Amino acid sequence: MADWDIRKLRILRTLHELGTVTATAEALHLTPSAVSQQLTGLAKALGVTLLEAHGRRVRLTGAAHLVLRHAEEVFAQLERADAELLGHLRGEAGQVRVGAFSTAIPALVVPAVRELRRTHPGLAVTVRETEAAAAYELLAAGGVELALSLAAHAPAPRDPKFSRFPLLADPLDVALPAGHPLAAEPALRLADLAGEPWIFGSSGPWSQITVAACESAGFVPEQAHAAAGWSAILAMVAAGMGVALVPRMALAGGCGTPDGAGIALRVLHADQPRRHVVAAVRRGGEGAPGPARVLAALHRAAAAQARGRTAAGPPREAPGTVQSP
Numbered sequence: 571m572a573d574w575d576i577r578k579l580r581i582l583r584t585l586h587e588l589g590t591v592t593a594t595a596e597a598l599h600l601t602p603s604a605v606s607q608q609l610t611g612l613a614k615a616l617g618v619t620l621l622e623a624h625g626r627r628v629r630l631t632g633a634a635h636l637v638l639r640h641a642e643e644v645f646a647q648l649e650r651a652d653a654e655l656l657g658h659l660r661g662e663a664g665q666v667r668v669g670a671f672s673t674a675i676p677a678l679v680v681p682a683v684r685e686l687r688r689t690h691p692g693l694a695v696t697v698r699e700t701e702a703a704a705a706y707e708l709l710a711a712g713g714v715e716l717a718l719s720l721a722a723h724a725p726a727p728r729d730p731k732f733s734r735f736p737l738l739a740d741p742l743d744v745a746l747p748a749g750h751p752l753a754a755e756p757a758l759r760l761a762d763l764a765g766e767p768w769i770f771g772s773s774g775p776w777s778q779i780t781v782a783a784c785e786s787a788g789f790v791p792e793q794a795h796a797a798a799g800w801s802a803i804l805a806m807v808a809a810g811m812g813v814a815l816v817p818r819m820a821l822a823g824g825c826g827t828p829d830g831a832g833i834a835l836r837v838l839h840a841d842q843p844r845r846h847v848v849a850a851v852r853r854g855g856e857g858a859p860g861p862a863r864v865l866a867a868l869h870r871a872a873a874a875q876a877r878g879r880t881a882a883g884p885p886r887e888a889p890g891t892v893q894s895p
Contacts, residue, residue, distance in 0.1 A: 579641045581605060582620065585877035586630055586638060659859060663692035666860045669709065669815050670718035671702040673820045674847060677875055682867035695864060702775045709850060715861045720767050720775055723845035733856050735865060738847040738872040741821045742783060746834045747810040753834040759788035760838050767794030767812035783843035808832030817845055
């Protein structure tokens with residue numbers, strides 16, 4: 571295969587444009603002899619004659635014009651590569667893989683992706699749903715560049731593998747059957763529900779979050795039923811089978827308001843429990859332009875989520891079903 575030296579091809583193209591070796595040398599800040607040597611080397615590498623004498627000047631041969639025709643395509647492709655590489659370096663192109671737990675996807679990830687599609691269409695964001703507790707394993711293994719998890723499942727704060735960024739404090743409201751005696755209690759507290767049958771997962775993050783919130787209120791919840799999906803949990807609440815804590819992000823993040831009758835959602839104003847959503851990257855990865863742009867968009871989505879809650883006020887009585895935590 572011939573040796574297509576890009577630098578020498580540029581000299582040949584300049585000679586074609588300017589017509590003389592002297593003008594080419596001046597334009598490229600070379601000596602005329604250096605131009606001649608470079609073109610002689612290119613001709614030898616390609617195995618063709620590129621120049622022929624024409625009086626006191628030289629002119630390009632048919633082979634030289636053929637070489638230039640293909641060289642122009644190479645130059646154009648290099649320009650595109652330069653532009654794409656510059657975009658990648660600026661975080662305007664490339665791919666960022668995001669791992670997130672299910673309720674974070676409609677509430678935070680989807681709004682961030684929508685914004686980035688509008689502002690940075692060359693930056694592709696791919697999403698992988700994962701359990702909150704497994705997000706760090708996926709991140710450490712290189713499966714994603716950015717992970718959304720819960721602070722309760724973060725490794726030790728001094729773990730040198732990760733950099734973490736708080737995104738959102740997600741309030742937990744309580745779902746009661748609509749006819750429950752405490753459904754209209756004006757100053758409902760979590761401790762008021764100490765004697766109630768509770769519905770939450772048998773293991774995993776939601777089990778831990780529910781138990782921790784209740785223990786902070788001074789009691790250990792009696793688990794009457796176990797379920798991981800919000801449709802199952804809220805269906806049982808609507809049937810009067812127990813009460814459950816519901817993350818507000820699950821309702822406000824695109825999961826929709828619940829369907830069917832029978833659910834009263836109440837804000838626990840006095841002792842509002844929360845779960846803390848965090849984003850994480852491998853340490854040092856926060857400086858990469860692509861992940862940095864996605865992280866900034868996630869921060870804006872989280873701020874919009876918080877503003878929306880403030881504007882809408884506390885949730886009213888709402889019937890129904892949403893997605894899993």
